[in-house]
Amino acid sequence: MRNIKSLNVLQADHLYTALVQAGLSVFRDDDEIERGKNLKCELDKAIEGSQIAIIVFSKGYASSKWCLDELAMILAWENTSLHKAFPVFYDVEPSEVKKQSGSFADAFSRYEEQLINAGSDTETGKELMKKFIHKIVSVTEHKLNRRVLSVPQYPVRMDSQVQNIHHWLQDGSSNANLLVIYGMGGIGKTTIAKIAYNLNFHRFDSSSFVANVNQLISEQPNYILELQNQVLSNVLKGEKGRPYNVDQGSIKIHQAICSKRVLVVLDDVDKLDQCDALLGTRVFYPGCKIIITTRNKGLLRALPAHKEHEVQILDxxxxxxxxxxxxxxxxxxxxxxxxxxxxxxxxxxxxxxxxxxxxxxxxxxxxxxxxxxxxxxxx
Structure with a gap:
């Protein structure tokens, strides 16, 4: 937590105490690094070893080049790992950070000048600043309003299971838009898909997680239309377009998925016609990512080009x-x-x-x- 001294001492202690009482191991960079040690090196180690970073944006935050450098370190780690960053806005509006207004306007201008004076030409300095602000906006707009799917409280071995899927969702490639997670019932397919979804849905234009596909359709054969409506509502973000039948729903989903980068997860799919109904013709916009979980290994042979992830039992x-x-x-x-x-x-x-x-x-x-x-x- 950087710049926690921007809050008064009592407020900082309240925040620190609340986190500790919640059972979290908390590192404060203002008083937990021994004197004489390389501050940047020690902070980098602390950030790398943390699962969550809480960034406290206050009026004086952006005036400190050190704070901004550390923020860049946090966001760099978050972009290449399973680390999470959460912003807290104290006495500033999120829009001030996004639009670089108020106390952040002059501070960011000075930071850009420092980049240029450090040896970067004007265009490079501006480009660096543009990327830097984009990262901050990504955090403020998506982390605060995060839609989190519920996952088990004790996800043993899930980090290693999710890592490859996490990288695949970030690679931007359109060579393989489809990933199939397969394995026996109760082995953790849905949990893996949920964690991957939680980590990445904000990177896409829109997203949809459809749970228990086969169970719902088996219990209510006509429920496929409701599932289509769920996908369309999520992908189109509430825009009107409710289909009147399954065929019309498939066409509308095809049109929606072909027009933007979306992330769609279909959980517990058993038959190819379920995929056809919920994914249209399976022609995707570049950068779209589709995840299917299934117990039916035979489904793999029926699907077009895709990546596979087999979930193994625990040792x-x-x-x-x-x-x-x-x-x-x-x-x-x-x-x-x-x-x-x-x-x-x-x-x-x-x-x-x-x-x-x-x-x-x-x-x-x-x-x-x-x-x-x-x-x-x-x-």
Missing amino acids: DDESLELFSWHAFRQDHPLDGYEEQSKRFVRCCNGLPLALQVLGSSLRLKVKSIDIWEDELSKL
Whole structure:
């Protein structure tokens, strides 16, 4: 957190204390770097090792070249990793940052001059400033109004699972617009798709996440039209255009997806005709990205050129960690429950959903090892 001293000391302490009380490990750059150390190097390490950066924009923020340099470091890390940055506006309006008005106008002008005087020509300096402001606007407009899909509280091994998908969503390539995430039920396909969606939907002109496609259509055969309406409403951002039948819906979706960069996730697809109804003719605007999750491996052969991501079961250590989070609210078993925990884990065969359900069902029974033995005998 940079420039937290721009708030008065009491307010800064309130913010810091609230974060710590919420169970977060908080780094404050104004008093946690030892004297004599390379400040830039230490800050870079702190930023790299953090999952979240809170940027406090105040009236004096942009007057400090050091603050702006550090902001650039934060945003650079966020652009190349799974780090997240969240802005807080204290006594300034978000529009002042976006439009470079008020106290930010003169400060940004001086910053540009410093870039030029440092050896950049005028055009390069202006271009650097343009890119710099674009990053700030991206944070202010999309992070504050973020639409977050709910994900499990303990996503064990999800970072590594999501990383390649995260990079694919950012590459801008139109060589493979379609990604299929496949694997058995309960293995974590939907969770992976949600995390990837949360990290990237703001990079697109519009986006849509359609959950439980096969289940909804199986229970209500006519529900496909409602799902089409959901896609259209999301992609067109509420514009009128509700189709009257499935064929008309497919045409409208085709027209919408062909006209802008969109991110669409279809969760739990089982048949090709479900894809046809919800993606039109599957001809996409350059830069569009479509993610499909499915249990049906046979669907892969029916789809056009696409990338694939097979979700693997958890190994023994990962399984024990996930089970422990749900059973004990920590990443390892309580003393005295190690052997029973391992036996329960073996019953789940590395399936995340089974580990979550079983661990949660045992959480209130940790006061008696006999109860655990009884439950094991039932399994």
